[in-house]
Amino acid sequence: MGERFRHPPPPSNRMLRMPTAPLAILQQTFGYQGFRGLQQEIIEEIMRGGDALVLMPTGGGKSICYQIPAIARPGTGVVISPLIALMQDQVEALRQLGVKAAFLNSSLDIDHQKATERAFSKGELDLLYVAPERLNTERFLKILRNVRISLFAIDEAHCVSQWGHDFRSHYLELSLLHERFPEIPRLALTATADLKTREEIIQRLGLQKARVFLGSFDRPNICYRITPKKNARNQLLQFLKSEHPGDSGIVYCLSRRKVEETAAFLKAQGLTALPYHARLPAEDRQQNQRRFLREEGIIIVATIAFGMGIDKPNVRFVAHLDLPRSPEAYYQETGRAGRDGEAANAFMVYGLQDVVTLRQMVEASEAEEHHKRLERQRLDAMLGLCETTSCRRQVLLRYFDQAAPDHCANCDNCLSPPATWNGTEAARKALSCCYRTHQRFGAHHLIDILLGKSHERLERFGHQHLSTFGIGRDLGEKPWRSVFRQLITHGYLEVDQAQHGALKLTEACRQILRGEKELLLRWDDDPRQARSSGGPTRGAPRPFNPSEHPLWSALRQLRKTLADEQGVPPYIIFQDSVLMEMVERKPKTLGDFALLSGVGEKKLLRYGQPFVRVILEYEKS
Numbered sequence: 001m002g003e004r005f006r007h008p009p010p011p012s013n014r015m016l017r018m019p020t021a022p023l024a025i026l027q028q029t030f031g032y033q034g035f036r037g038l039q040q041e042i043i044e045e046i047m048r049g050g051d052a053l054v055l056m057p058t059g060g061g062k063s064i065c066y067q068i069p070a071i072a073r074p075g076t077g078v079v080i081s082p083l084i085a086l087m088q089d090q091v092e093a094l095r096q097l098g099v100k101a102a103f104l105n106s107s108l109d110i111d112h113q114k115a116t117e118r119a120f121s122k123g124e125l126d127l128l129y130v131a132p133e134r135l136n137t138e139r140f141l142k143i144l145r146n147v148r149i150s151l152f153a154i155d156e157a158h159c160v161s162q163w164g165h166d167f168r169s170h171y172l173e174l175s176l177l178h179e180r181f182p183e184i185p186r187l188a189l190t191a192t193a194d195l196k197t198r199e200e201i202i203q204r205l206g207l208q209k210a211r212v213f214l215g216s217f218d219r220p221n222i223c224y225r226i227t228p229k230k231n232a233r234n235q236l237l238q239f240l241k242s243e244h245p246g247d248s249g250i251v252y253c254l255s256r257r258k259v260e261e262t263a264a265f266l267k268a269q270g271l272t273a274l275p276y277h278a279r280l281p282a283e284d285r286q287q288n289q290r291r292f293l294r295e296e297g298i299i300i301v302a303t304i305a306f307g308m309g310i311d312k313p314n315v316r317f318v319a320h321l322d323l324p325r326s327p328e329a330y331y332q333e334t335g336r337a338g339r340d341g342e343a344a345n346a347f348m349v350y351g352l353q354d355v356v357t358l359r360q361m362v363e364a365s366e367a368e369e370h371h372k373r374l375e376r377q378r379l380d381a382m383l384g385l386c387e388t389t390s391c392r393r394q395v396l397l398r399y400f401d402q403a404a405p406d407h408c409a410n411c412d413n414c415l416s417p418p419a420t421w422n423g424t425e426a427a428r429k430a431l432s433c434c435y436r437t438h439q440r441f442g443a444h445h446l447i448d449i450l451l452g453k454s455h456e457r458l459e460r461f462g463h464q465h466l467s468t469f470g471i472g473r474d475l476g477e478k479p480w481r482s483v484f485r486q487l488i489t490h491g492y493l494e495v496d497q498a499q500h501g502a503l504k505l506t507e508a509c510r511q512i513l514r515g516e517k518e519l520l521l522r523w524d525d526d527p528r529q530a531r532s533s534g535g536p537t538r539g540a541p542r543p544f545n546p547s548e549h550p551l552w553s554a555l556r557q558l559r560k561t562l563a564d565e566q567g568v569p570p571y572i573i574f575q576d577s578v579l580m581e582m583v584e585r586k587p588k589t590l591g592d593f594a595l596l597s598g599v600g601e602k603k604l605l606r607y608g609q610p611f612v613r614v615i616l617e618y619e620k621s
């Protein structure tokens with residue numbers, strides 16, 4: 001076999017020396033052709049010694065922005081990262097590239113810790129990842145003072161925000177970096193886009209002088225779809241079976257119980273689904289997360305406790321069975337899909353009960369009024385996103401103050417515009433029914449009145465004698481639920497927390513009652529839903545159906561074997577995109593193999609031969 005691999009001769013280990021110019025590092029070490037988006041500008045700023053705040057979506061390529069200057073500048077780059085599992089994977093991925101990286105966190109035994117500290121003190125590392133709680137110890141600060149530091153990178157910088165659910169109190173102490181090491185460049189990085197969080201990061205980390213790099217938050221490869229809830233589980237099952245057989249993905253639910261039930265349901269249907277929520281014993285949680293990261297085709301059913309730092313690049317879908325509380329949350333959660341740039345789906349079902357529950361949760365919270373008001377606005381914006389009949393991507397990006405074209409061609413509304421109907425008359429009936437019952441009842445009761453469904457509770461209030469009793473028989477129960485949901489989301493009705501979710505009229509509904517305004521509603525039972533289930537159409541389209549390609553399976557098998565030998569996740573050896581390129585181009589020499597995007601010098605040396613061998617064998621057969 002040996003003579004087949006003559007061009008070029010595999011570089012020997014001794015020849016592998018790190019280049020020092022950023023572009024050369026990108027090409028030789030990482031195996032990528034050129035920088036993306038703002039990467040180059042950010043790296044130049046750090047190389048100059050400046051500070052930077054980097055706001056880029058998940059999968060936007062933030063890590064390279066500090067990894068490359070850390071390698072290029074003299075000294076060690078210190079990266080503060082909140083998640084232990086993430087740290088390990090990142091360090092492992094860097095080592096695979098031949099970068100001298102290490103981490104310090106509580107998962108290490110004392111000997112490893114000491115060895116790492118020694119290597120760090122001697123200046124042997126390019127990058128050191130540390131947990132935030134370690135930084136502010138006298139012991140570590142003492143080491144820091146005696147080592148040459150190239151930069152500080154603060155990953156997941158939104159963890160300083162006390163309002164976010166990723167808040168970490170130790171992040172507040174990171175302002176000491178600025179105070180004690182004012183001359184060392186700092187980068188703070190986050191995928192959280194909203195202005196308030198941004199301001200909080202700047203203020204709390206003392207980044208007033210930092211240049212802000214705001215990338216586009218668009219995730220063109222994610223197809224957004226939001227559908228009214230009918231039978232949520234079956235809708236989910238249908239979605240998984242028809243569009244994602246064998247894929248990895250996340251299903252989000254609001255409550256622990258629903259997580260358990262949904263996971264059990266999917267399991268019973270023959271899918272590999274694992275639960276994840278905060279009340280699960282720590283070992284189970286870790287094991288499920290680990291399996292999700294290391295195995296292929298696992299569905300994790302989770303509360304929002306699952307997510308930050310899930311670095312898995314090939315999550316093919318994120319499904320929501322409950323409504324997130326804000327567009328930020330929706331964006332973050334759906335953003336975990338398709339980090340690798342390949343097509344991915346964001347799928348959500350939502351209904352009247354979600355709206356009522358979330359409104360009640362906001363009202364019942366202990367937060368200050370000011371904070372509640374913000375939460376209300378966020379929820380309204382989220383509902384607006386659900387109900388919109390225009391492009392979802394545009395609504396989402398506008399929420400983050402980013403421009404977007406009218407038509408994205410990769411969301412349900414663009415792929416097949418939703419049907420609407422004139423709901424003015426129906427709305428008037430619903431509103432007057434609410435008024436005549438003194439605004440003391442919930443949607444369920446009001447719908448019974450409109451449909452003329454008499455029962456004991458209804459009769460106890462004498463509601464069978466109301467003039468609105470039975471005036472809504474022209475519509476079924478489902479359309480009525482849709483009407484009420486839309487009246488709430490559009491702000492014509494509000495949920496009264498003090499009265500167990502009774503619906504009340506708002507100022508805005510006068511115009512409708514007086515006939516001064518027409519109301520266009522979404523038609524929920526829209527035949528287009530059957531049509532639009534063809535899957536995503538944009539993003540990097542898959543050139544072939546991977547699961548059916550024999551070479552693909554052989555390459556995946558090899559990757560899995562190599563990964564298991566080293567005890568690392570398969571994507572650390574090569575990401576799916578690299579394997580796909582192998583299937584497409586079928587490189588038969590190491591020279592051709594080196595041209596694949598994502599194959600740097602070190603990986604060529606380590607993995608070139610076995611992969612090329614598999615390709616040659618495939619060609620022969």
Ligand code: ADP
Nearest residue numbers: 032034035036057058059060061062063064339
């Ligand atoms: P983030 O941290 O912003 O979520 P990552 O740093 O994990 O994103 O990068 C996302 C993906 O994009 C990774 O697979 C990474 O290897 C790839 N990537 C980053 N920069 C480039 C580049 N310049 N060319 C090609 N691929 C890149």
Ligand code: ZN
Nearest residue numbers: 391408411414
């Ligand atoms: Zn669109």
